[in-house]
Amino acid sequence: MKKTTSAGHRTLGALKALNFFMADMQAGIGPFLGIFLLSKGWQSGPIGTVMSLGGVAGMLMTTPAGAVIDSTKHKRRFVIIPGIFTVIASALILLSQNFWVVSLSQVATAVAGAAIGPAVVGITLGIVKQKGFNRQNGLNQAFNHAGNVVGAALSGYLGLKWGMTAVVLLAALFGILTIISVLMIPADSIDNKAARGMKADAEENEKASGLDVLLKCKPLLILAGALACFHLGNGALLPLYGMAAASKMQENAYMFVALTVIIAQLVMILTSIAGMKIAEKNGYWMIMLVSFLSLPLRGFIASQMISEVGLYPVQILDGIGAGLQSVAVPGLVAHILNGTGRINIGQGAVMTVQGVGAALSPAIGGWIAQQMGYSSAFLILGSIAVISIALWIINAKTMKKECAPSEACSEPA
Numbered sequence: 287m288k289k290t291t292s293a294g295h296r297t298l299g300a301l302k303a304l305n306f307f308m309a310d311m312q313a314g315i316g317p318f319l320g321i322f323l324l325s326k327g328w329q330s331g332p333i334g335t336v337m338s339l340g341g342v343a344g345m346l347m348t349t350p351a352g353a354v355i356d357s358t359k360h361k362r363r364f365v366i367i368p369g370i371f372t373v374i375a376s377a378l379i380l381l382s383q384n385f386w387v388v389s390l391s392q393v394a395t396a397v398a399g400a401a402i403g404p405a406v407v408g409i410t411l412g413i414v415k416q417k418g419f420n421r422q423n424g425l426n427q428a429f430n431h432a433g434n435v436v437g438a439a440l441s442g443y444l445g446l447k448w449g450m451t452a453v454v455l456l457a458a459l460f461g462i463l464t465i466i467s468v469l470m471i472p473a474d475s476i477d478n479k480a481a482r483g484m485k486a487d488a489e490e491n492e493k494a495s496g497l498d499v500l501l502k503c504k505p506l507l508i509l510a511g512a513l514a515c516f517h518l519g520n521g522a523l524l525p526l527y528g529m530a531a532a533s534k535m536q537e538n539a540y541m542f543v544a545l546t547v548i549i550a551q552l553v554m555i556l557t558s559i560a561g562m563k564i565a566e567k568n569g570y571w572m573i574m575l576v577s578f579l580s581l582p583l584r585g586f587i588a589s590q591m592i593s594e595v596g597l598y599p600v601q602i603l604d605g606i607g608a609g610l611q612s613v614a615v616p617g618l619v620a621h622i623l624n625g626t627g628r629i630n631i632g633q634g635a636v637m638t639v640q641g642v643g644a645a646l647s648p649a650i651g652g653w654i655a656q657q658m659g660y661s662s663a664f665l666i667l668g669s670i671a672v673i674s675i676a677l678w679i680i681n682a683k684t685m686k687k688e689c690a691p692s693e694a695c696s697e698p699a
Contacts, residue, residue, distance in 0.1 A: 297413060298422070300470035304365070304409075305430040307467055308402060310437025310460040311369055318441060318543055319379070319392075320525045322450050326383045330529055334522065334652020336385065340392030341521070341645025345638050347400035352634020355404040356482040356627070361412070364405035365468045368398035373461045376454050403637065404630045407616050409471065412481030416624055420617050424562025427612040431554035433460075434547060442544020483620065483629035499628050500635040505688040506622055508681045510639035512578065512674040513615065518643030519581055519670030520607070522651025522663070523588060524550075527600060530592045530660040542594070546601050553605025554612065561613035570614045570621075571682070571689035577614070578674040580607035585668015589661040622688055 323333050355364060375394035378387055406426070414422045437460060444452035500506055528543040561573050584603035587596060616633060623632040647667070655663040678685065 294475075297471055297475045300467050301410065301413065301422075302425060302429045304464060304467040304471070305406065305426045306433035306436075307460045307463040308365070308369070308406070309430045309433030310441070311372060311457055311464050318445060318450065318453055320529045321543055322379070323383065323388070324529060328383075329656055330526070330652045331656040332385065332652075333525075333529070334648040334650070334655075336389045336392050337522075337525065337648035337652075338645050339389045340396040341641060341648065343393040344396030344400045345641030345645050347397050348404070348637040348641060349631065349634040351401040352404045352631040352637075355401070355408045355630040355634075359478050360473075361405050361408050361476060361478075361481065362468045362471065362473065364401040365409075366465050368401050369461045369464050371395075371398040373454075373458045376457055380451055380454060400634075400637075404633050407620070407633055408481040408630050409468075409476055411483065411620065411629065412476035412478060413471075415477070415480045416483070416620065419620055420565055420613075421562060423616055424558055424565075424613050427558035427562075427609070428555050430612070431551045431558060431609065434551040435555070438544045438547035438551065442541045442548075445544070446541055479627075481630070482627050483624050484627035499623070499626075499632050500639070503622065503632075505684055506619065506632060506636060508677065508685060509574075509615070509618060509622075510636045512574070512677045513611075513636065513640040514643040515673040515677065516578055516581060516607075516643065516671050517640050518647050518650075519585065519667040520604075521644040521647030523581075523585065523600075523667055524604065525648060526651050526655055526660060526663055526667075527588055527592070527597075530655075531594075531597070542597070545597060549598060549601035550605040550608065553602050554609030557606050557609030558613050561610045565613065565617060566691060569686075569689040569691045570618045571678075571686045573610045573614045574618075574685075574689070575675070575678055577607040577610040578671055578678060580604075581671035581674075582668045585664045585666075585671075588664035588668070592660060618689060 319337070320330075320333050323336075324330075351364070355361060358364070372395050375391045375398065378391040378394075381387070407423075410422055410426060411419055437456065440456055441453045444456055500510060524546060528546055531542050531546075564573055580603045584600055584607070587603070588600045590596070591600070615636065619633050619636055620629050623629045626632075651663050651667050654666055
């Protein structure tokens with residue numbers, strides 16, 4: 287194992303800082319949007335619809351974004367520019383709560399954010415290469431979840447004291463710190479061939495579409511399908527749970543929503559590190575199965591306990607599911623597509639299919655909640671993950687082979 291130089295330590299430190307600060311910049315007002323719009327007279331159906339519009343826009347952009355990240359040698363720009371637009375888009379909601387203004391804000395935020403995830407994966411791969419990716423991605427996710435904890439806690443406190451304006455200003459501050467962090471990563475520390483999963487002596491691959499990469503790789507298609515079903519159920523649970531509780535606890539709404547994020551993200555810190563270590567020894571298959579199993583149980587508990595007490599098991603389960611996936615999904619895609627030179631477009635393609643579920647979830651969940659009540663919505667949303675579980679188990683033979691640990695995935699950086 288090579289000894290890491292002081293310059294290398296600084297680069298990895300900047301990468302961790304980037305993941306920490308980008309968390310609140312990306313999340314921003316997202317978790318608080320529902321209660322803000324409720325306070326302005328909106329109902330759960332229209333709120334879910336504007337969230338879904340943003341989700342659809344982000345879904346459509348993730349694959350093209352991945353293709354651009356694969357081809358560009360200026361990967362840092364795809365964190366800086368989207369970061370600026372994310373902050374501006376969030377501020378639009380303060381100027382007007384008109385349906386189309388809010389929709390435009392959500393669309394702009396989602397489009398800008400679509401590039402950030404693949405860009406950070408590419409930057410990480412370019413710095414630590416494939417052999418160090420599993421470990422570094424686990425650390426990235428731990429710092430990202432820690433950033434979400436700090437951002438949510440500050441947003442909850444500031445929102446309680448000064449309202450949504452303070453939440454937006456906090457997101458802007460984290461955006462500035464994100465840009466500083468990514469600029470501290472030297473451009474020449476990013477190996478552009480390694481960043482897209484190419485071997486050092488390989489020639490540039492011909493361009494391919496995300497659909498082409500996805501359809502020609504059965505394991506990638508299975509993964510994407512299982513994730514789409516999971517996120518169809520999962521996407522609306524947190525905002526709906528926050529709105530359900532906020533409708534009962536008007537005076538503590540901001541802090542309650544902040545707590546939903548904090549509890550989940552604290553659990554995610556632990557599960558992302560645990561997932562990284564489990565993947566090194568046993569691969570990704572069981573990690574993904576456990577993440578899928580968490581959602582039906584979470585939906586059932588949410589339907590029965592819309593209260594401060596119920597908040598803890600509901601969000602602990604969210605932390606387990608999302609924390610494990612935050613490590614397993616990028617690592618598994620990088621593992622499956624290693625050597626193809628198309629890792630980031632593959633990441634984008636999986637995120638696009640996954641995004642279909644995530645984009646539809648708020649609209650479906652919002653209208654179910656409006657027509658049938660929050661408890662019914664939680665039960666229905668949670669049960670959708672049964673499809674993911676079935677898909678994963680039926681294709682166990684294929685996926686266990688792809689999910690198995692390898693020397694490239696287990697060797698530390």
